[in-house]
Amino acid sequence: MRFAARLCLSVAPVLFAVSLITFFAIEVLPGNTAEQLAGVNATAEQIERLEQALQLDRPPWVRYGEWIGGAIVGDLGVSLANRQSVVSLIAERLPVTLALTSFALALALAAAVPLALISVYRPGGAVDRTVAILSMTGLSLAGYVLAPLLILVFAVQLGILPSIGYVPLSDDLIGGIRSLILPATALAVPLLGLYTRFLRGDLLEQIDSHDYMLAAKARGIGPWRALLRHALPNSLFGLMTLVGLHLGALLGGAVIVEQIFALPGIGQLLLQSVNLRDITVIQAIVLLLATATVLANLTVDVLYAALDPRIRHGRA
Amino acid sequence: MPTGRLSSELILSALLVGLMGCSGDSAPASNEVEQSPADGSELTVLLDAGTVGAWPAGLDPATNTTAGFNLTLMNAVFGGLFQLAADPEGSNPRIVGVLAEGYEITNDGRTLVIHLRDSVRFSDGTPLDAEALRFNIERNIAAPCACAPIRWPWAEENRVVIVDNLTVALNFSRPYSAAINGLPVINVNWPASPAALAAMGEDEFRVRPVGAGPFRIVSNQLSSRLELERNPHYWQAGRPLLDRLVFQSIASEQAAYLALLAGDAQVIEGVTSTAIIEQAKAEAGLTVTPQPPTAPYVIQLNTSIAPFNDARAREAIYLATDVEAIRQGLFKGWYPAAESFTGPGGLFHAAEVPGYARHDLDRARALVDEIGGVEVKLGTLQSFVAEQVVTALQSQWREAGIDVSIETVDIGSLIQALRSREWQALLQTVGSYDPESGSGVTLRFGSGQLFSGVADPALDALFADAASATDMHDRDALYTTAAKHISDNRYAPFLFAFSPTQIVTRGVSGPGLTTPIPPIAINTAVHWQDVSLHHQ
Numbered sequence: 001m002r003f004a005a006r007l008c009l010s011v012a013p014v015l016f017a018v019s020l021i022t023f024f025a026i027e028v029l030p031g032n033t034a035e036q037l038a039g040v041n042a043t044a045e046q047i048e049r050l051e052q053a054l055q056l057d058r059p060p061w062v063r064y065g066e067w068i069g070g071a072i073v074g075d076l077g078v079s080l081a082n083r084q085s086v087v088s089l090i091a092e093r094l095p096v097t098l099a100l101t102s103f104a105l106a107l108a109l110a111a112a113v114p115l116a117l118i119s120v121y122r123p124g125g126a127v128d129r130t131v132a133i134l135s136m137t138g139l140s141l142a143g144y145v146l147a148p149l150l151i152l153v154f155a156v157q158l159g160i161l162p163s164i165g166y167v168p169l170s171d172d173l174i175g176g177i178r179s180l181i182l183p184a185t186a187l188a189v190p191l192l193g194l195y196t197r198f199l200r201g202d203l204l205e206q207i208d209s210h211d212y213m214l215a216a217k218a219r220g221i222g223p224w225r226a227l228l229r230h231a232l233p234n235s236l237f238g239l240m241t242l243v244g245l246h247l248g249a250l251l252g253g254a255v256i257v258e259q260i261f262a263l264p265g266i267g268q269l270l271l272q273s274v275n276l277r278d279i280t281v282i283q284a285i286v287l288l289l290a291t292a293t294v295l296a297n298l299t300v301d302v303l304y305a306a307l308d309p310r311i312r313h314g315r316a
Numbered sequence: 317m318p319t320g321r322l323s324s325e326l327i328l329s330a331l332l333v334g335l336m337g338c339s340g341d342s343a344p345a346s347n348e349v350e351q352s353p354a355d356g357s358e359l360t361v362l363l364d365a366g367t368v369g370a371w372p373a374g375l376d377p378a379t380n381t382t383a384g385f386n387l388t389l390m391n392a393v394f395g396g397l398f399q400l401a402a403d404p405e406g407s408n409p410r411i412v413g414v415l416a417e418g419y420e421i422t423n424d425g426r427t428l429v430i431h432l433r434d435s436v437r438f439s440d441g442t443p444l445d446a447e448a449l450r451f452n453i454e455r456n457i458a459a460p461c462a463c464a465p466i467r468w469p470w471a472e473e474n475r476v477v478i479v480d481n482l483t484v485a486l487n488f489s490r491p492y493s494a495a496i497n498g499l500p501v502i503n504v505n506w507p508a509s510p511a512a513l514a515a516m517g518e519d520e521f522r523v524r525p526v527g528a529g530p531f532r533i534v535s536n537q538l539s540s541r542l543e544l545e546r547n548p549h550y551w552q553a554g555r556p557l558l559d560r561l562v563f564q565s566i567a568s569e570q571a572a573y574l575a576l577l578a579g580d581a582q583v584i585e586g587v588t589s590t591a592i593i594e595q596a597k598a599e600a601g602l603t604v605t606p607q608p609p610t611a612p613y614v615i616q617l618n619t620s621i622a623p624f625n626d627a628r629a630r631e632a633i634y635l636a637t638d639v640e641a642i643r644q645g646l647f648k649g650w651y652p653a654a655e656s657f658t659g660p661g662g663l664f665h666a667a668e669v670p671g672y673a674r675h676d677l678d679r680a681r682a683l684v685d686e687i688g689g690v691e692v693k694l695g696t697l698q699s700f701v702a703e704q705v706v707t708a709l710q711s712q713w714r715e716a717g718i719d720v721s722i723e724t725v726d727i728g729s730l731i732q733a734l735r736s737r738e739w740q741a742l743l744q745t746v747g748s749y750d751p752e753s754g755s756g757v758t759l760r761f762g763s764g765q766l767f768s769g770v771a772d773p774a775l776d777a778l779f780a781d782a783a784s785a786t787d788m789h790d791r792d793a794l795y796t797t798a799a800k801h802i803s804d805n806r807y808a809p810f811l812f813a814f815s816p817t818q819i820v821t822r823g824v825s826g827p828g829l830t831t832p833i834p835p836i837a838i839n840t841a842v843h844w845q846d847v848s849l850h851h852q
Contacts, residue, residue: 046464164566
């Protein structure tokens with residue numbers, strides 16, 4: 001109950017502010033949905049007819065008021081461009097983005113943790129230096145640079161993975177996973193670099209600055225066991241925070257990666273909607289992403305409390 | 317409504333083309349393999365997400381505002397009353413009946429009579445007869461859509477008349493013989509099933525419309541993926557040759573090309589990147605088919621405001637523009653130079669216009685000095701080709717002492733600038749197979765038109781007469797006079813006639829894919845009913 005109350009108190013003002021800013025940011029962009037849809041051959045009269053049909057000739061605050069009134073009671077409206085329900089458009093696309101970002105996050109974390117551990121086992125050694133170079137390279141590679149290179153190697157040259165398209169996991173589990181490997185890797189590599197660098201630094205700080213590590217050594221606990229049993233659990237708090245704070249960047253990366261791999265996800269829908277100034281769809285997606293970000297950060301807080309009794313009992 | 321392109325695309329393109337070049341096969345392209353089409357054949361076609369691969373308003377002809385861009389999708393689902401066809405080498409372009417058996421122009425050009433084929437059925441099994449066609453045309457005209465054919469000079473009364481069960485007459489207020497050439501690119505060409513519309517309702521019909529074309533819709537994810545299957549009620553026995561056809565929207569030509577090489581697709585429609593086309597030509601497994609150009613690039617000048625309300629400033633732009641350098645430097649001379657609104661693939665083409673002001677840097681500089689300097693804002697829509705060209709123009713014009721800033725905009729920003737009448741110079745394309753249809757010459761040069769920078773009653777009269785004339789020689793003479801009038805008044809310099817290229821994998825063949833057909837609008841309208849895939 002406390003969590004739910006806290007959630008509502010946290011989310012409601014954020015969503016209201018986000019919706020207001022988004023609406024008027026789109027409003028001040030040049031062009032409206034009618035102009036975008038009308039295309040290069042339209043006459044001025046045709047554009048005016050379309051503006052009237054889409055009710056874009058009404059003042060912006062009237063349109064915002066109408067939208068927020070509907071949103072409060074759960075009616076997110078229909079797309080201005082095609083009259084399809086916004087909820088159904090999002091429901092169609094959300095599973096793709098969820099699968100992509102979850103897969104990318106899992107890949108990044110699964111690789112970052114062992115890489116950081118082997119780095120700090122012998123700081124400054126050959127392995128540490130190699131991992132440092134690899135993680136800095138990953139950190140420097142944007143997804144849109146990496147993606148075509150992955151396609152070239154794994155789809156064109158080796159022919160073992162598809163270059164475009166998405167197979168729903170519910171239709172074909174293996175096919176679905178294969179369709180996600182390259183896009184998820186393109187999204188995961190920059191995150192992997194970031195997480196590895198961060199976790200390595202935090203682990204070193206645990207080893208160098210905390211008495212419990214010295215005590216573990218004094219008790220004759222081996223270096224691997226000390227790392228895994230004592231340093232890593234403490235360092236995971238920082239990593240969790242980083243993951244939560246980075247959710248926005250992950251979703252931003254997904255927008256680009258979905259475009260390159262022709263994945264019909266939320267990112268692709270958002271980009272198409274921004275190009276069309278399709279405000280009802282944009283508002284709904286932005287609210288969804290804002291909610292996800294707030295929820296992720298609240299979840300991190302809750303996990304903190306679950307993992308650390310000092311926080312749970314208010315002593316930290 | 318083009319999507320924004322990734323800023324790194326050019327660099328990445330060069331990198332990838334270089335990498336692929338290392339492993340490329342230099343054998344010549346070839347495609348003509350005589351085998352019977354494979355059973356269960358399926359083709360995946362990649363379309364540019366920014367133009368032909370965007371159908372945000374759905375595919376209902378009455379509400380699809382981007383139908384002119386989406387010709388390939390519309391023809392696959394709705395077939396078309398008429399299509400543009402050509403001989404196998406791309407010559408002798410002509411309008412042919414598909415769902416219609418033929419047409420007549422009567423009443424001195426004031427009436428277009430359309431004869432439907434007997435026993436054509438929509439993919440839901442209901443008949444395409446005169447009443448269904450009349451219903452569609454009236455619905456299209458009434459639709460609050462930029463795709464509505466309201467620019468046609470419809471008669472005040474009896475504009476669409478049923479003559480008999482298979483014949484419909486379209487009546488105009490004045491002679492309009494150009495109608496038949498413009499028909500394949502407007503929504504009148506794509507009749508939809510009235511019964512399916514009534515059963516589904518307008519909103520669902522946008523997503524799953526029912527036509528009488530060679531394919532019917534299996535699934536439609538707007539501006540993303542359209543999956544089609546053979547229409548069992550298609551009128552032509554043995555057609556279509558494919559069982560399934562998938563259109564996949566893709567963000568860049570580089571990604572599309574890699575998907576083709578990876579075997580994840582078989583066709584890329586409308587490729588414009590010279591690097592990709594060159595690379596594809598060197599691949600043994602690909603067939604590259606350039607289309608005969610119909611739409612020249614033009615630099616529209618706004619003659620109503622400074623600096624181009626001064627004819628000397630307009631002439632300076634003509635003289636400062638080195639078309640040959642752009643043709644050779646950017647496009648290896650592939651696209652022919654243009655001095656008017658026609659291209660060699662279209663009707664009434666004139667390669668040269670007498671008295672046209674060609675490149676002369678010294679005269680351009682002298683004119684700029686005489687005026688006391690010229691400052692220009694040059695805009696264009698976001699596109700790979702256009703952005704290269706405006707950058708070249710900026711460099712050339714600066715050599716003549718013209719101060720140029722360039723602005724790349726999306727369609728909404730462009731329309732706002734056009735509505736405010738504050739724009740100065742725009743790089744656009746003009747014309748199509750018939751100068752009157754598509755992004756037609758009237759749209760770019762007619763008085764009072766949103767996309768025009770010219771207000772000249774004499775030019776308006778020439779265009780109106782040319783659109784009305786029933787004799788092709790008369791139309792030719794009128795358009796020749798109009799081209800000279802534009803040139804003499806230095807209204808807008810033309811650059812080169814451009815057309816995109818089709819790239820397909822070995823085994824794919826069909827009209828408009830592996831044989832050229834002039835683009836009737838943005839891209840060539842492929843005859844999907846005749847496209848086949850032979851397993852190698």
